[in-house]
Amino acid sequence: MRRRASQRGSAVVDFVLVLAVLVPLFLGILQVGLVLLVRNTLAAAASEGARYAAVQGRGPADGVARTRSQIAGVVAGRFAQDIDVRRVMVDGAPGIEIVVHARVPALGIGGPAVSLDVAGHAVSEEAP
Numbered sequence: 245m246r247r248r249a250s251q252r253g254s255a256v257v258d259f260v261l262v263l264a265v266l267v268p269l270f271l272g273i274l275q276v277g278l279v280l281l282v283r284n285t286l287a288a289a290a291s292e293g294a295r296y297a298a299v300q301g302r303g304p305a306d307g308v309a310r311t312r313s314q315i316a317g318v319v320a321g322r323f324a325q326d327i328d329v330r331r332v333m334v335d336g337a338p339g340i341e342i343v344v345h346a347r348v349p350a351l352g353i354g355g356p357a358v359s360l361d362v363a364g365h366a367v368s369e370e371a372p
Contacts, residue, residue, distance in 0.1 A: 275351065282319055282348045283360050289314035289324075290342045290364030297329065297340045298366035304329040307342055311364075315344070323348070332365070339367045 289311045297307025308327050315324040326345040331338065342364045347357035 279348050279350060279358060282323065282346070283362060285318045286315060286323060286344045286346055286360060287362040287364065289318070290327075290344045290362050291366070292364070293327075293329075294340045294342045294364040294366040297342065298368045300369040304331070304340060307340060311342055311344065331368075334365050334367050337367045338370075339365055341365050 292314055293307040293309075293311030296302060296310040297304050308329050311327055312321070312324040315321065323346040324344070328343045328345070330341055332341045333339065334341075344360075344362050346360045346362075348360055349355050350358045
């Protein structure tokens with residue numbers, strides 16, 4: 245089948261038009277996935293730090309150190325800059341709460357950031 249001269253190069257134009265839609269869509273989905281990875285990592289590290297601080301013989305500073313090491317080991321240490329720890333009541337029992345505050349770039353490395361606050365709780369062990 246022969247093409248007319250007016251259709252010559254139309255496949256390239258079609259390809260570019262489709263690519264202009266698909267590439268930003270793909271990159272957006274990838275970026276959402278990365279933000280969720282960081283959020284889930286921060287939440288897991290906060291929970292682990294709270295459990296570690298709640299063990300008898302350990303204190304809040306130990307929990308913060310554990311949370312920082314967990315975050316730095318998986319994503320980046322810059323997400324572990326702002327960590328708060330306090331004693332709270334967890335379902336009527338004394339416990340520890342660790343809150344991690346982080347700003348995650350939402351649109352690439354230099355784009356605007358999304359503020360995340362994740363918390364982990366654990367019931368403190370008591371001496372028998």
